[in-house]
Amino acid sequence: MASVADRNLVDRRDGAGSGLAAGTARRLGEAAPWVVLGVLGVWSAVALTEQFVVGIIVGSLYALxxxxxxxxxxxxxxxxxxxxxxxxxxxxxxxxxxxxxxxxxxxxxxxxxxxxxxxxxxxxxxxxxxxxxxxxxxxxxxxxxxxxxxxxxxxxxxxxxxxxxxxxxxxxxxxxxxxxxxxxxxxxxxxxxxxxxxxxxxxxxxxxxxxxxxxxxxxxxxxxxxxxxxxxxxxxxxxxxxxxxxxxxxxxxxxxxxxxxxxxxxxxxxxxxxxxxxxxxxxxxxxxxxxELGFVLLLPIFASAILGGIGSPHGAFIGGLVVGVIGETTVGAGWIGPGYKLAVTFVVLIVVILFRPGGLFGSRS
Amino acid sequence: MINRSRWLPIAIVGFVTLLLVGLPLERTGNVRAVVDFLVPALATMAIFAVVCIGLNVQWGYTGIFNFGVVGFFLVGAYTAAIVTMPPADGEFSTYVGGFGQTLANVPLPGAAHWVPHLVGALAAAGISAVLALLLAWPMVRLREDYLAIALIGTAEVLRRIATEEQWLVNGSRGLAGIPRPLAGLADGDTYKYLFLALALATLALIYLLIDLGIRSPWGRVLRAIREDEGAAAAAGKNVNGFKLQGFVLGAAIMGAGGAFYAFQQGAISPETFTHFFGTFIIWAMLIAGGSGNMAGAIVGTYVIWGLWSVTLQLQGYDLPRFLADRVPHLRDTIIGLTIVVVLLVNPRGLVPERARVSRWLDRRVSSMRRAEKATTSPAAD
Structure with a gap:
């Protein structure tokens, strides 16, 4: 499956886990992004419904x-x-x-x-x-x-x-x-x-x-x-x-x-x-x-692909939705000015490539 | 083969020079107009050559591929501007810094003419280097394509900050009235020669320093990492440490280039620092000239910027309107195609890098060969 492809295509830090405790920790580590995303998604869907919907729409295009x-x-x-x-x-x-x-x-x-x-x-x-x-x-x-x-x-x-x-x-x-x-x-x-x-x-x-x-x-x-x-x-x-x-x-x-x-x-x-x-x-x-928009569009698209684990099509799709929603909701909530919408995408990208270079769901599936 | 590689760059440089002199001369028929066009163009080339050398240190020698050159260029230009300018009046302009007057009063001979600019250029290089350090520390171990996209992002964020933050650098209105270096030493008409000399001297200084560094054992390690990271690491070299040094040094040079750009223009605004102008064209220069090679970086800058600036003269001719309108965009397309064609046809560029470990080794090898020949040839005869 695609995860096999991921393993060959992506440098990842192998969790040198051994034994039961490491196994549990790894499973927790794998579940964490899902939990965080789920909580954030539900919260933004409730609190910032309008921006959430726009985020899903824009995100679905990033996803494609x-x-x-x-x-x-x-x-x-x-x-x-x-x-x-x-x-x-x-x-x-x-x-x-x-x-x-x-x-x-x-x-x-x-x-x-x-x-x-x-x-x-x-x-x-x-x-x-x-x-x-x-x-x-x-x-x-x-x-x-x-x-x-x-x-x-x-x-x-x-x-x-x-x-x-x-x-x-x-x-x-x-x-x-x-x-x-x-x-x-x-x-x-x-x-x-x-x-x-x-x-x-x-x-x-x-x-x-x-x-x-x-x-x-x-x-x-x-x-x-x-x-x-x-x-x-x-x-x-x-x-x-x-x-x-x-x-x-x-x-x-x-x-x-x-x-x-x-x-x-x-x-x-x-x-x-x-x-x-x-x-x-x-x-x-x-x-x-x-x-001029073309080159700048690389940021959300690459962010989506990397977020989902580069090489993995279904990961890229979910990544696109996440990137879209995060971009729209952070601006919509007034945390940052509208000029910085792409900057949010950038921060997401940096966090992912620094801490989970294999993508959010890439470690094992 | 050797002949071709030696004559091709000379022919192309000659052709560009012919265009640079011939096209304005033909159009105006006036030597003075040609000089008025050429002198500032050469100064701009010298500034871009500095930035191109910065990229050469990163990509050509260290193998770090920075698609966000414009970010460091922008930081350098803005830093130099806010250091050399007088304090903001708070009404029409707001920005931090504004140390120009303080620095002009430093008790040194003729301080007003050069102290603010020297401090400005050094600060530009310094801030650029600090930025690179902050970025490189987490990023330098990234895979190369991830680093590239991360640096595109950095550049884009810096452009947004320059546009949005009114208090920091006057936002989208930009900064105007950046004082010129050595302005008191020449009047309006002759100043352009002085600035050209200053820009060329800076280029020469940076060229010599980097050339010295690259020929040293330190430079040898950088090139070894570029060729094969694993082998360099196996030889006991701290690969990430050296890559970080190459990245930071390159960024500092780009920042210095940005400073001189601000000095030359006298006014900068966020719109100047597009990805095209700050990143794409620099890449085209380096790829066309030949990466991993100081002379290549300079020849590439001359050729690309020469063609770039002189083709705008075509607009002065009686072209059909739709064609005249499109000349600027035609140049954009050609810049892109240049990168592709050079990579496909002659990936080492106009001035190929010579495969050389060190001059010492060259001499040893050739003397050994000679000795070998001397011992074997009598037997062959």
């Missing part, structure tokens, strides 16, 4: 992107520092597919007559959402488009470096180069100013026992949940998923037992790209699009 990151790390062996920028690029591709707009001369946009928004009825609002079927299609196009983009980057950059025996660090530096180039492309095509998918008032809905939330956020949550389930089924219930986890665990052994690791690698990029692209589009729907 972090699952992508962790798969790339575990199977393709790349510390992918371009992940945030690729996520943002996908959101821009969605924006383009929907509106057909690119930055023109000066401040005005050039709108090509290709946007899905120009289809009949594409912007007619579905239910209480602020968008129509056009945007849903655009998100789908962005998600599909992310796959060949990531495959091409892997083919052109990471795979040649890895097959030459380049170190993790060199590959990571090359991914920084990719991140810069992707950011440059976004600036080149869509310009530096922030953009939004939809203008206008957003309707809210009231669900029993919950605070009023924007209807769009329900869409985000539902989409994230469906994708998470699909990813779970793919990874744990199909032959491909088994092959992927086997490759993460031990690539040589996987190859020896007849798995086509090259194809597994391509599938990994495809799955990760799809998840990450949808997360990017939904994040843009929740807030906005901006080329």
């Amino acid at each position: 992107a972090a699952v992508g990151l962790t798969l790339i790390y575990g199977i393709a062996r790349v510390s992918h520092f371009a992940h945030g920028d690729v996520m943002m690029l996908s959101a821009y591709i969605g924006f383009f597919a929907f509106t057909g707009s690119v930055a023109g001369a000066g401040a005005s946009d050039v709108t090509l007559p290709l946007g899905l928004a120009s289809l009949p009825g594409a912007t007619e609002r579905i239910w209480l959402f602020s968008f129509g079927y056009g945007l849903v299609l655009a998100i789908l196009i962005a998600a599909v488009a992310a796959v060949p983009i990531l495959l091409a980057i892997d083919r052109a950059v990471y795979r040649p470096l890895l097959s030459r025996g380049a170190s993790t660090a060199i590959v990571a530096v090359s991914s920084l180069g990719v991140a810069i180039a992707v950011r440059g492309v976004m600036l080149l095509v869509w310009g530096p100013s922030g953009r939004r998918y939809s203008q206008g008032i957003r309707d809210t809905v009231e669900l029993p026992g919950l605070p009023r939330i924007v209807a769009d956020q329900l869409f985000i949550l539902a989409t994230a949940a469906i994708l998470a389930m699909a990813a779970y089924v793919l990874l744990y219930r199909t032959r491909l998923g088994t092959a992927m986890r086997a490759t993460a665990d031990n690539p040589d052994l996987a190859r020896a037992s007849g798995i086509d690791t090259g194809s597994v690698r391509r599938w990994t990029w495809a799955v990760a790209g799809f998840l990450t692209a949808v997360a990017g589009c939904l994040l843009a729907l929740q807030s906005q699009l901006s080329p």
Whole structure:
């Protein structure tokens, strides 16, 4: 299972436990994060319900992107520092597919007559959402488009470096180069100013026992949940998923037992790209699009993946939710200013990598 | 092969120089305008070369990969600013420090011209080093990619602090009116030459000090750790201790670079210190020039910053509007592609590091070879 993969992928301090007392202590140590998280989660859900819900929504997007990151790390062996920028690029591709707009001369946009928004009825609002079927299609196009983009980057950059025996660090530096180039492309095509998918008032809905939330956020949550389930089924219930986890665990052994690791690698990029692209589009729907945001997004995404034990998809998912909730509730409770929301993510990241580098749930499962 | 590696950097440096001189000359037809463009550009290059040397100490020699260079650059610039500036007036600006006037009154000859800046630059290096020490102590044993993300986070938090904390460094309004070093010794028009000389002298000093350190046994241990931590540890070296020293030294140099940046600009604000400007471009310089190599760091800075600053001149030409608007972003993209292409095509950069343990060993080996040849060749004849 994934925990086996974790053990190979992650430096961890082995608790040199022996005997009954050490065993009990270890079990207590393993239970502690769950207890702390459970208490904090219940408390924030009760005391700061509004922020808790927003945290879950934002967190579910971090979670999707972090699952992508962790798969790339575990199977393709790349510390992918371009992940945030690729996520943002996908959101821009969605924006383009929907509106057909690119930055023109000066401040005005050039709108090509290709946007899905120009289809009949594409912007007619579905239910209480602020968008129509056009945007849903655009998100789908962005998600599909992310796959060949990531495959091409892997083919052109990471795979040649890895097959030459380049170190993790060199590959990571090359991914920084990719991140810069992707950011440059976004600036080149869509310009530096922030953009939004939809203008206008957003309707809210009231669900029993919950605070009023924007209807769009329900869409985000539902989409994230469906994708998470699909990813779970793919990874744990199909032959491909088994092959992927086997490759993460031990690539040589996987190859020896007849798995086509090259194809597994391509599938990994495809799955990760799809998840990450949808997360990017939904994040843009929740807030906005901006080329500068991509690199900064690395912080919560890496924090989620590391929190869940890097290499472990289900861990990354839970990690994303935790990071989202902690970020929103600490700001919502007024403990820190809103400018420091990312700083909280950073503190979570530091605490985890210092005290539990194998992730909160990584020690044994 | 040897020829190619020797001529390629010369050709590229020549090409950049041609652009640096030729493009402004062609555009204005005026030598004076070219000098007005080149002198400040060279001073900026010298400052960035200092920062690049700092990164070279961390990545090139010690193997610590710092994706948060901008954090140390920012700390250095802000420290130098608040040390050299007069106290805040409390109305239009609020910040801590403001020792400029006190330091200017130190009873030393011409104190007002240099004492605040010397103290400012040293404080910048010092505070940067302390920050690195605080970070490194828990972090230096982290895996390299975890360290990288932790340092991105540190840089981002420092940028937020500079933006949010009005009382500390005047928040998003930034600091203006940073006094210039040696300002009394030259008037407005000739000052740029003086500053260039000062920046180049600082670069030379740091170059010599680091070169000395790297060629010493201490530097040899750093490079050994970079190559193989396990082997260095097995040879009885305190790996984490040396990595910490390399990290702190590099950070101090970056801080000093930040100080000179503040002196040159005269005004700084949080918006200046973007990840792109503070981290990405420095990495591109080091990778393009060749990491693990002081000359590489400087050549890389010259080439990358030269291309970076001179291509903006293209905007002056009669380009189609949509193209002219995009020139700045085109440069961003090219910076990123440069890193990727260099790593793929020529990972050792323009000026490759020479595999050398020490000069002493080089001499020993070559004399031994010569002796061997002398004894074997008569038999072969």
